[in-house]
Amino acid sequence: MQYDVTVIGSGPGGYVAAIRCAQLGLKTAIIEKYETFGGTCLNVGCIPSKALLDSSEHFYNAAHTFQTHGINLKDLQVDLNQMIARKNQVVQENTSGITYLLKKNKITSHIGVGSFQDKNTIVVKKNDGSAETITSKNVIIATGSKPTALPFLPIDKKRIITSTEALNLTEIPKHLIVIGGGVIGLELGSVYARLGAKVTVVEFLDSIIATMDSTMGKELQKSLKKIGFEFLLSHKVTGATVEGEKVTVTAESPKGETISLEGDYCIVAVGRTAYTEGLGLEKIGLQVEDRGKKISVNEHLETSVKGIYAIGDVVKGAMLAHKAEEEGVFVAETIAGQKPHINYNLIPGVVYTWPEVASVGATEAELKQKGSKFKVGSFPFKASGRARASMDTDGLVKVLADSTTDEILGVHIIGPRAADMIAEAVVAMEFRASAEDIGRISHAHPTYTEAFKEAALAATENRAIHI
Structure with missing residues (x-):
């Protein structure tokens, strides 16, 4: 043929x-x-x-x-x-x-x-x-x-599992250990934390969702702690063993000390x-x-x-x-x-936790590394009427714009429906919009997207209305 x-x-x-x-x-x-x-x-x-x-x-x-x-x-x-x-x-x-x-x-x-x-x-x-x-x-x-495997940590697909097996558990874990503080681990950890599991995230780096703007990781960590997450950042996993229904994970702390965690399931989520x-x-x-x-x-x-x-x-x-x-x-x-x-540069990234996280364009760290001159505008959802009405007040919208031209260089959102909201930022940046352009566009009230308008206004001579 x-x-x-x-x-x-x-x-x-x-x-x-x-x-x-x-x-x-x-x-x-x-x-x-x-x-x-x-x-x-x-x-x-x-x-x-x-x-x-x-x-x-x-x-x-x-x-x-x-x-x-x-x-x-x-x-x-x-x-x-x-x-x-x-x-x-x-x-x-x-x-x-x-x-x-x-x-x-x-x-x-x-x-x-x-x-x-x-x-x-x-x-x-x-x-x-x-x-x-x-x-x-x-x-x-x-x-x-x-899913990427760690050579020193065998996956038995029963107690030490990947994201694939985590989608078909027959019981809610009592203590779920998640190796990796990236998108996959945090999303699946969220599923079981909401259902009552204790979730401990062990992450080698000093922040979660490290590829996104640092503000997003800090804010998401605060929110996830509220639903029972515990975080061990800057910890290097050294091994894991299974004995019956118990998984023991060992890790090295930032001070070089060996710690041991006991749970009934362990998700290895260190990338793909x-x-x-x-x-x-x-x-x-x-x-x-x-x-x-x-x-x-x-x-x-x-x-x-x-x-x-x-x-x-x-x-x-x-x-x-x-x-x-x-x-x-x-x-x-x-x-x-x-x-x-x-x-x-304009392919958005999303984390489907709650609050959701979504980003497009450059992060603050990337702009600093390039030596770009930029300004920052942010707006918290706790100041949003729509977010108060739905009890979704965690998070914020952060707009990064060029100091001279006002062109939007990056948009980072943690909050309700961030995954859907980021599309407006992608469209704006595809057409090389300025922060003032967004600030002058009428956004329906009350909506979550008003927070984007306010963050853009904040980046434009600190003109936000509602903070």
């Missing part, structure tokens, strides 16, 4: 690339080793974690804020099995939707593991042991990533590693970097082998589903002869 484009991997980058290729009139195939489409994001990542985050947030509010709202409940309980079942239903609906979209766009699906025989020939080994060979003018590698095993890259002389994991690409996301492209988690940059989607469209349009563009 001969195709114009074959995509290996059906995650957000892969299936979006395939659909865009088909829209552009290219005969397209997609190869997926699992029985369901959607990759990590839809099956064991973004979607199921958000489903559990929403469910646990409902429970937490019922237990802690409903009475203040005048809603009285008796005998409130968690039905974890139903919570997991609902999550699974959400996943099934989303993955079925991808199946529908691929069929709608007349994309041929091949279920199995794809491996290069040469740069235009791929062998697909099916789960039943059989194999088929397809040829393709162009290939897009979109095989994603997997590009997944390129089994692709047969060596057969086509493909260059890889980052200890042989990430694939090198040029400005067109084309590898060192002409006609073979790579996108998403297997190439450099943030491991984000929406970044992979943009790259999928970019490559599809490049193959079709168009001249697409991606502004990597």
Whole structure:
């Protein structure tokens, strides 16, 4: 079978690339080793974690804020099995939707593991042991990533687990130890903290969500402590053992002292590693970097082998589903002869805790490192009428703008619906808006987004109205 484009991997980058290729009139195939489409994001990542985050947030509010709202409940309980079942239903609906979209766009699906025989020939080994060979003018590698393991800390997938197993626990942990203070660990820790678990985060660095603006990490730590999180920052994990239903994690404190933590579950959430095993890259002389994991690409996301492209988690940059989607469209349009563009500086990052955290553009530390002259405007949600009405007053909006031109250089939000609010900042920055532009735009009242307007006004000659 001969195709114009074959995509290996059906995650957000892969299936979006395939659909865009088909829209552009290219005969397209997609190869997926699992029985369901959607990759990590839809099956064991973004979607199921958000489903559990929403469910646990409902429970937490019922237990802690409903009475203040005048809603009285008796005998409130968690039905974890139903919570997991609902999550699974959400996943099934989303993955079925991808199946529908691929069929709608007349994309041929091949279920199995794809491996290069040469740069235009791929062998697909099916789960039943059989194999088929397809040829393709162009290939897009979109095989994603997997949880990073620590070499000295074996994951048994029962007590010492990854994010994948954390989505299907059969009981609420009494004490959940989370190794890693990044997005994945904090989101999954939030799920179980809201349901009553004690959660201890052990982080090697001196802050959580360290890649985001430092104010965000400090504010999020304050909020998470309120729901029972404990933090051991600047601690180096040295090992973990399992004995029956008990997990013991050892770590080294900043002073060099050895500490020991006992819990019943431990999530290893120290990042993700590009997944390129089994692709047969060596057969086509493909260059890889980052200890042989990430694939090198040029400005067109084309590898060192002409006609073979790579996108998403297997190439450099943030491991984000929406970044992979943009790259999928970019490559599809490049193959079709168009001249697409991606502004990597304006791909937002989000943490789906509560309050949510969302950022786009430069952080304060990055601007200082560059020697840029900038001004800062911030506005706390405790001064927002909408936030007071919904009892979501933790957090703030922070706007960084150029001291001379007033152009917005970065926006960082921790607060209610920050994940949705950040889109306004992305649009503004794509059009190179100034802080004053945002300050002069009418924002509906009462809304959370008024906080963005106020923070922008604060950056414009300290003109905020409500603080």
